[in-house]
């Protein structure tokens with residue numbers, strides 16, 4: 065693989081992981097506009113463990129992911145008391161707090177950034193991304209998956225059916241933060257340098273857009289969204305400075321004509337129907 | 350527990366909404382396996398009574414007693430686990446889940462633990478919860494819709510799916526809010542058979558319904574509400590003759606004794 069292609073491939077792998085970090089809470093009906101804050105936590109905690117304690121990149125990434133999950137779990141309690149637009153604002157503020165804190169933390173370089181001493185190759189980043197995709201997809205085929213969708217569809221009916229809405233939302237938020245942190249840790253170890261400026265609201269918005277564009281209804285949406293966001297700007301490289309304009313117009317077009325995202329449950333079902341012989345109707349009329 | 354003690358008891362239950370007394374000192378008892386109708390003109394408080402029994406709204410005063418146990422402060426999501434399941438007047442299925450997934454949500458009452466969340470219900474076709482839900486749909490004559498998206502199905506089908514979802518929680522008391530509304534006569538007949546079967550298995554049924562023909566054929570007893578107060582408690586036949594009940598329906602847009610339009 066050439067260096068350029070490998071760079072794009074690694075970005076794609078990391079972006080898919082980040083997309084799942086935003087997707088998990090979104091599947092339970094929560095917009096997390098502070099997701100980049102959790103990516104930053106993962107990146108910095110993992111980098112710190114590698115630099116200061118000579119942990120191997122994978123062990124550091126795993127530990128950072130778990131530590132971030134613990135933090136997310138604790139902040140979930142006040143944050144998830146809010147709803148809708150207020151929840152989005154609360155998570156946005158949380159992301160800002162994380163970013164500002166890192167900028168003021170001199171042990172990790174503050175505003176001048178933080179070099180990472182160990183390196184993780186593209187192959188390993190891809191392998192971890194694949195593992196994340198498999199785990200999340202499997203998870204969404206369990207009772208948890210349908211319960212999260214139930215909560216995002218109708219919280220009151222879900223509660224009446226015996227589901228603990230708060231608990232499910234906390235789980236989704238915590239798991240999503242752990243996944244986002246894992247993506248951040250891989251990023252830090254592959255690119256060998258992190259700076260807080262990269263983990264602001266723009267990063268959160270991009271990650272959330274991957275999911276919105278791909279579709280929040282199915283577990284496949286985030287992959288498509290991350291792929292489009294990573295690959296399309298590269299493909300449009302020819303049109304130089306106009307590529308972001310073209311790209312932005314494409315995003316608007318999707319949001320206008322397909323607000324539910326590109327991949328929807330209905331679309332998947334129709335695709336499956338085409339590939340599968342129609343089952344004979346059973347029972348009833 | 351002897352057969353003579355009620356399974357559900359409302360004791361002086363009241364509920365206000367912004368100063369308006371929507372349920373006013375309501376008391377009634379329901380015996381195990383009984384089929385009771387809750388009737389009254391529009392706005393009488395029937396749906397609110399169900400919302401209080403299921404804790405969608407918490408009572409302002411009074412007690413709700415299940416099997417002799419005071420459950421007034423038991424939170425909403427735990428009541429279905431105690432055996433109180435319901436359907437909604439305006440169907441509340443999950444539009445983004447398939448029919449099969451929707452009815453599997455009905456199994457949550459007994460599968461809401463952290464461990465149960467890992468049941469691979471959509472990973473293996475042979476998963477026992479999935480198979481069980483499929484059988485329940487089949488028994489209700491809805492097997493062919495199992496993999497369809499719920500939001501797009503006709504109203505009558507959705508009403509019956511909601512009933513299957515409630516049944517999969519293995520309720521002891523089933524609260525049905527206008528189950529026959531919007532159904533055509535043949536669908537109403539299928540519903541009546543389904544409810545008969547449910548009743549035979551010992552499930553207590555409390556039904557809000559306007560179709561007096563349906564109530565007369567199906568319920569043993571009616572509780573009549575008007576402006577949040579109980580104005581009668583008698584057999585369906587007696588209710589139709591009761592002057593207070595007739596008066597309550599006067600001037601309302603419905604008629605007592607109406608049978609469902611074909």
Ligand SMILES: Nc1ncnc2c1ncn2[C@@H]1O[C@H](COP(=O)(O)OP(=O)(O)O)[C@@H](O)[C@H]1O
Pocket residue numbers: 366371389390391392393394395396397398
């Ligand atoms: N959440 C609520 N807030 C305010 N008023 C309500 C609410 N729910 C019901 N009501 C009022 O309570 C009264 C009874 O409503 P409801 O129980 O739905 O009647 P029914 O089911 O008998 O037709 C109505 O006047 C209705 O407007």
Ligand SMILES: [Mg+2]
Pocket residue numbers: 395396397438
């Ligand atoms: Mg009503």
